[in-house]
Amino acid sequence: MTAPTAASTETPVEILGALRATVGTPQRLDLPVIATRDAEWSTRGRLALQLAAEDGQPLGRAYIFNGAWYPGCDRSVPFSHYLPALERAYEGLEQSGRPARLRLQLLQAVAAETSKGGTILVLLKFIIAPEWTMTGGQLEIVYGCPLASFYTGFVGVDRDPTRDATAPTFTVGNAIHAGYRHAAIAHDGGGGEDATGRAYLDAVARTWADDFAHLLLDRPTGRPKALHKRPLAARETILARLQGSAGGADTDADRALLQERLFFAPGRGISGRADRIVYREGPDGGGTVETLHEIKTGGGFGAEKDPLTGIAHPGGLQALAYREIVRSLGAGDPDTFIEVIADDLASELPLDDHPIVRRARARLADGGNSRAVDLLAQARNIGFLVTTGLLTGYDRYRIDTIAGLGRRVRGVGGDWSLQASSTPCQICAASARGICESARTTSRTPTANFFRHLPQELYAYWVWFHRQLQDEERAGREALYHLATTPLATLEGQEGVSIGDLAARVPDPGRAHTVTFERAARIETRLREDDRVLVTPVGRAPGELLSVEGTLRRLDVRTVAVELRDSLPPSAGGRYRVDLLPFRSSWQTQGLTDFLLGAIRGSGIGGRQLGAEELPRLARIILGAAEPAPLADDAPDLDIPDMSDLNADQRRAIGAALALAPGELLLIQGPPGTGKTSMIAELARAIAHRDFFADPDDTTRRPLLILANTHRAADEVTRKIAARFPDLRPYLVRVGSARAATEPEVREQILGERLRVREALAGIDLDDPAGLERWVRLIRAGVLIHDHAQIFIGTLAAANAPELRGLTFGTIIVDETGQATEPAALQALRHLPPGYAGRLLLVGDHQQLPPVVPEIADALPLPPLPDSLARAGFAPAHGLKISLFERLARRYPGALITLAAQYRMNAPISALISDLFYDGALHPGAASVANARLSDFLSTNYPEGYKYEVRSTPGEVWDDTPIVFLDTSLDAEARDTVRQWRADESRDNPREAAIIADLLVALFRRVPHERWGSLAAEVGVISAYRKQNNRLRTEIGAREPALAALPALRIDTVDRFQGGERQILLVSLVNSNDAGTIGALHADPRRLNVALSRAKTKLIVVGDRATFTTPGRPEEEAAKEVYRRLFALLDEQVNEGVARIVETAGR
Amino acid sequence: MPLHAALRATGDGIGCHYRLRAEIGLGIEPLATLGLVKPIRQRIPTCTEHACPLRDGCRFARIFAEGLAGRSGKKYRLAPLGEGVLRDPAIARQIDAATRELPLARRIFAVLRDAGAPLTIFALNAALLDQSLAALATDGDPGESGFGRGELAGLLTLLGALGALAYDGYQVALPSAGQNETTAQAAD
Structure with missing residues (x-):
């Protein structure tokens, strides 16, 4: 498909007028329209739409026919997805009570003459809702298995963190990618072979330090393994490839190497980070992408096998998507390659030769084959359909039925030659959790009719929060489109998410990647320190190739300092804009769905309808279907060695926590100044003492996990325990990586910091086999320390962290629970023993700050409150701002201990x-x-x-x-x-x-x-x-x-x-x-x-x-x-x- | 005495590591190291087959019932030496002495002597862990200095019962001279 000029001056009326003037000849377009279903003119096999421009100007009626047919065409396209997918999308909207109206990015249409002599507009190819962004990686999941995308993208199925302690093979890819990237920078800067090789090894070492906690999961027992050797083995291959490539940037001032830049096509609904782009600045301020490389180090979703060799080649669809982004931005038609790095072998495959392209017969050389468009559009549109939930809504019978439609989800249309030939069940979370009936793996027997068998209370609970999280998800996915298509004046003046007209100062000394921007006009903005931002030359849209990501470090009245992820792009006018980059994370949905899955698995019952009374006790308590055990009235005598002087409330709270039976819940309210964190530290000591030798044979069972809503609170608890009880420090692990603000006494409890991994790697000669052995010994030391650790502390968002993978905890404390949304707090249950047979303590104060929840434009109103949720303490319009702590504190006042003495x-x-x-x-x-x-x-x-x-x-x-x-x-x-x-x-x-x-x-x-x-x-x-x-x-x-x-x-x-x-x-x-x-x-x-x-x-x-x-x-x-x-x-x-x-x- | 109780905790001549842990605080490791029991590694019986009294509530019963990994060496039969301990006090005394000479026991005594004062279980475990880490860094493997908390827990219980250590579940100390004599007389 020929890329249109980046900034067409024709109006939509003119474009469609020109189309109508060429009857019978399909024309390529790149035009966004608002399409409303016209039920009166729609029939079976024909969908009628009323089109309007973005400004509301009517554009007339258009049609879509089955098989991409139009009057006068000589053949239809079998299994075309466009009509069925769009019909299902409109159905989904109507069933959820929303108007049947969608934005379409028209890619091809035809003015066709009917048998009665009239002319109608027929849409042939389009992207549904291009404002809803998918990444290249997510497209590959859809390509591999649309059903997987439904379960992981919509339902929120994630791997079980208590079981999934598999070897971290992805660390190989991380190290190779980082090494390649920095070696390319060194080479591009004119560095010789030695400098390039050193840059590669240094980057591998830094990545290993970053991934240290993941590497522990491999539990090496002796010599270095493939996991450690492969990044080093790939070095010579990569150096050879770089030496054989074109000269560095210093030989060509107009040429820039852009690596892993976030870029985005508003008209395609696709974003991504291409591994390597060679960009050439044009004389008029525009530019073209000469080459695009996508680098792969292994398989994954969407890998397609070469029909002749049987070798699986990953990355084809991603590369195709990124190429299409470049073309849609008017930046040329780049030569696109997929590089596969495997130990000492490297292959560079032109995209045209990739099995995905060949299988789809989507030749690219002729300026844009129609099949290439279909390949991308099908993945993108079906991905939209399944991941937004439009296909099923919250009808649990439809959710169960979808698995019966097969992995290709029959009914949404689609050409199977445009989907992967083999199933990715081995790496799919839905398959691993036994929830997908179509899974072709023997690792777990799938459960039929999973959602139909859920107790109504549990399902209503899940739906209640899932809907609200979907609103946040949608807002996050549409944010890039909003940035790229909204005038800067609006973004800055009305929304406060952008700052324009900034000039770059010299980079701060000592921090090469931090740039200060300034302007004469006063800055008023909603941006704040630590926000992720995009820096873009003024005149370009955010995400349009030259944007670079960064973190806002300092904000003053007239200056902004940003720590950039890559070098500052050139700007013709020397001016830049800074935009808030939306941060989207699906961990809250995953925690919510994990609660659903864990409650059912914990019942031990399958194959029939369950009653709420059959769920694990803790699940019933959370659902309001069981009362927590009553608390003792008095403060118990606590015979715990080395315990500090505690007041009566603190003694009562600690005593109640220690007396808690597995499967029970305790709420501790800590008003300001009541020593809540000190109490948690004392309780941690008491639990460590009591349980130090409990379950000593089960290395996956640990005494205590403490999760907090913020890093600040997690650090404070860590600091308190380490300071008050120095003999607990060897057993205390602060989960996660050190941040700039991490204090030394907390940093010491981070595994990689305790072992001085970065310093050690800097002193290890990775060229020497003995050096690699030293590195593996360091990993084994980390494993040893981890095996003896008793108390783990992290944030709620880190419940899936590698340090916690495979572990369950006898007691889990959540601090600042009053500030966490209920789905976020549910993360704590993910690491309880099976059947939630552990103790859950929620510490917080619902009289202090509530959860911070973004205001979502166009959020759907909540439905009427089901009786089961009313019994659980929900109120109508009970949104994410009501924390789990607040709800349970009001529902179960008898399970609440309030610390009343403040200091x-x-x-x-x-x-x-x-x-x-x-x-x-x-x-x-x-x-x-x-x-x-x-x-x-x-x-x-x-x-x-x-x-x-x-x-x-x-x-x-x-x-x-x-x-x-x-x-x-x-x-x-x-x-x-x-x-x-x-x-x-x-x-x-x-x-x-x-x-x-x-x-x-x-x-x-x-x-x-x-x-x-x-x-x-x-x-x-x-x-x-x-x-x-x-x-x-x-x-x-x-x-x-x-x-x-x-x-x-x-x-x-x-x-x-x-x-x-x-x-x-x-x-x-x-x-x-x-x-x-x-x-x-x-x-x-x-x-x-x-x-x-x-x-x-x-x-x-x-x-x-x-x-x-x-x-x-x-x-x-x-x-x-x-x-x-x-x-x-x-x-x-x-x-x-x-x-x-x-x-x-x-x- | 924990050792005697452990050796008697069998059904149809079969004992289980997890039952020892739950009832006595010992594991199979010291008993096997001392030659008192023979771990079963083939045709491992299920909990029902030897009528373990804890089988209904034990979460490890599933491992044996379903033949899962990790069950080998967790069940045992008494060795002749173990039967001898139950029968002959002289043999029991010899085993007591052998217990004090186990490598981990010697390391515990050494750590306590170096400390010159009672240690909490946290501090003791940390000192032993530091030795393991040092051996790993030097030799590439913890070797003899490797240990598990289960092994340490069981050995502390045994040594405490023998009077070789003063152990109250939290603090560990070398015994005073009088305490040693009293305990030795009680064993006789």
Whole structure:
């Protein structure tokens, strides 16, 4: 198919008009249209559509016939998928209550003359919903087995992490790919054979260090194996190939080598990362791709066997897809190759000779064979159909029936010569889990009618969350299309996901891949540090070949620093744009579906309908079908050696946890300052002591797994245990890789860091066989340490991490459960013993921050609540924002232990929090905490040079009064300014920022300058809006630049302050307006809890009481009730002499 | 005494590693190393065939019932020496002495002597693990310094019962002189 010009100036009306002028001759197109099913004109074998342009302009009626037939054609296309696939898509939409309307990217159409002399438009080839992106790898799964794509892509079936501890052969591919990539960079830069070879080995070593935890799964017992040798054996092959290739970039300034760049075709719904592209810049700013290489090191989904040799060749469909992306972007028709690297053999296969292309008779040499389009479109359209669930919806009978349609899913059409000839069952998760009836493997007997036999309670639960996760999935898949097709002004101005018109500064010294961009105009954005971004030359669309991925490291008012994954692409105008790259991960869906599978397997029953009462006990508890065991009333005597002094609540919680029977659940609520993490550390010690010699013969059974919602929380628990119990350090594993922010004491618990793997590899000569032996010994040392490990700590997202593969745990603790969505929290169950015969402890606080859930545009409304879910504690519109902890805490108050003694806030601050959020139950755990005052802290820590005076002068803020509220209600200058984004809003209040800046400067100037750093570590400022935080820094910097520059001075949002505490805390409420709008962030009063409870001895709140108490928007009224109560309590505390209210007007 | 209890824990002359672990805290390893039992590696009986009293609730019963991997060497018959221990106190005393000379036992004593103070099970296991790691780094294999926690657990139980160690399930220490005599007299 000839690629159209990248930017056609013809309108859709003109394009279709031109088509209608050439009756009877199919024409190639590249035109997006909105197609609505026209039921009146559709019949069997004929689908009628009403077409419209993207702007809504009607384009008339079009038809699609079976077999790609049209009036006057001389032959049809047997088994064409286009009509059946599109019909099934419309059916799916209608059955799910959505309008039968889809975007189609028209690739070929014809104006045909009917028997009655009229002319109709017939669509012959198209991509269904091109905005919904699939990767090249996902296309290969569909090519290999559409049914596999249905189970893994839609249902969410994943491998069982407690069983799948297979050898990590993929590490070979990782190492070879990385080595090849860096060797190519060295070669392209003019490096000789030695330098290129060194670059290869260094990259292999770095990749091995990254994959260290995976390599442990191989459990080597002696000499190096193929796993270790193959990347080294491939080096000479790769070097020879590079030496035989064209010269380096320094010989050709217009030529660039682009490796593993993310690129995307909006008109094809395909994205990917081609391993190697040679790109040539054109004179007019455009460019062409000369060659495209896809590198493979083994088989996988979609490998096709050569009919003559029988050798399986992977990568054909991926290469074809990437080539098509390049062509659709108007960047030429590249010579495309698949390189297969296998030890000391390498083959380079032109795409035209690949078995996939030959089998499909899709010759590419003639400018684009029709069959090539069909090959790609079929995989893409059937993939869309099965992975979105349009084929089945949530009708469980249809879900069961689909397996009976065979792996090719009869009914969606499709030419089998455009699908793989052999089945990938050996590597398919659905086959491994025994859920696919069409699986051709004897590893597990598949279960027939799996979904039909599910208890209604379990199925309703699964559907409830699966629907919501599908909305997130859809938004993620459509995000790239949205970036590529939406004007930059809209993305930046209305959505806050892009920053344009940036000039690149010289790369930061010492960090070669970090580039700082700057511009004169102020930056206002929703982007934040650690976001994944795309950097693209202005004038190009994101994902259009020259984009480079990166991580946003720093964001200031006029600068952005990005750590790039590859070199910065050239920009004709020297300007760039930075766009938020959507991050999609299917792990929550996999955890949800794993709960489904685990509950059924745990029942031990198959082949018939199950009742909920037959499910494992823990599953029934989660579904609301069984009550947790009652808790003892008193705190037990804990006879545990080396245990710290614990208060009664902590003893009760630990005692209850130790007494928990397998299959039972315990909820522990930890309000602010109650020592939740310390309690977890003590409990970890107690469990390690009790279970150190339990199950010593079963190396796959370990005592304790702790999962947290964030890396910060996981690190904190690790640090606490390691610090409090040094003798547990040899048995403590922090799952995952070290990050830049990982502290040394946590880093030491990461297996690869403990063994200094990177340093060791740097000192090993991999050319020497003895060096490779040393490397294998290091892996064996890691295995030995792992075998003795007793406590594993990670994030919920890491439940499938290699360190945990093959393991089950007698006890699993989930920390910060109140902040995790329910599907995320279900990850914890994946590592319980079969039948969920383990102990589950959920630790959290549903009165603090809830789960962060993105707002999804066009999200489908939830259906009516089934009775079974109502009994489980669900409420109508119970979305992902209600955590598992909150639901179960309300459903099973008898299984909840609340830690009521807190050790952070003095009595007045504690009383405020306790009354507002904990029914008065929270209290200081010691007199020293209750009575702590600012003067104690200041005079103890800053005795020299600080003259502390207690003043009773009205308006003095820095006295011993624990709580001060600066009321701006009457302060005409204290009004907020709002920046409205499509998804949320950003506000600032310059007057509040000025007040706080003045206060801080006044405080710090009382202390010797050399002590500012230590004082700053005890001062924090919180506002709900990053815009206000930026304003605060500006105001402070204008008064005292040295103060604003102190890294220890934290000025942050509530969400990022979670878990921290400060002696002195200032809170800026920001919202101050005549409409009485407090905004979505304040409308959740739990943020207020987290904000105020960070303070230990001094809490200063600046804000407009009137805005927060006057009735306004109905959706904010519930939160305003809390604020009214807050101010009423403050009034009482003023009378008690522990609070002061100061009006700022006129000051 | 755990050793005697272990040797009596048979049904139809057949004993099981997992039953020993569950009931006594020992495993088959020290018994086999001391020559007291003969592990069965062929025609391994199922739990029902030797009427193991734990068969209904034991999660390892499936391994034998379904003939899965990992069952070889986990069931045993008493060796003549084992029968001798049950019959003759003099033989029992010799076995007690042999237990103290097992390689892992000698390593435990050495670690405790070097520490000069009682050690928790965590610290003891870590010290032994460090030895295994050092041997791996030097010789390419843990060799004799390799051990499993199950083996350590069983041996601590045995040595504690013999009075060769003071072991309360958490702390391990070399015994005082008086404690040694008292325990030796009790064994007689």
